[in-house]
Amino acid sequence: MSAHVPAATELSRAQYSGWACVFCSARLGKGAVSVGRTEGRVGSVDLSVEVYACPGCAVTFGFSRQGGSQ
Numbered sequence: 001m002s003a004h005v006p007a008a009t010e011l012s013r014a015q016y017s018g019w020a021c022v023f024c025s026a027r028l029g030k031g032a033v034s035v036g037r038t039e040g041r042v043g044s045v046d047l048s049v050e051v052y053a054c055p056g057c058a059v060t061f062g063f064s065r066q067g068g069s070q
């Protein structure tokens, strides 16, 4: 299970495109961590997309590239 990743419809363009942290909007570079897919729908359009977090937020929100699901 994952923490509360914002819905796709709540993301900025940068967040949606994977350029910014989905939690704090920091510009992402090396060390960005995938936090899985977030879902959203506008009318009949499915906006679900894979999103990323900066290393700090990945730790804060319990996502980590290492250490498996714990």
Ligand SMILES: [Zn+2]
Residues within 6 Å of the ligand: 021, 022, 023, 024, 025, 026, 053, 054, 055, 056, 057, 058
């Ligand atoms: Zn962040």
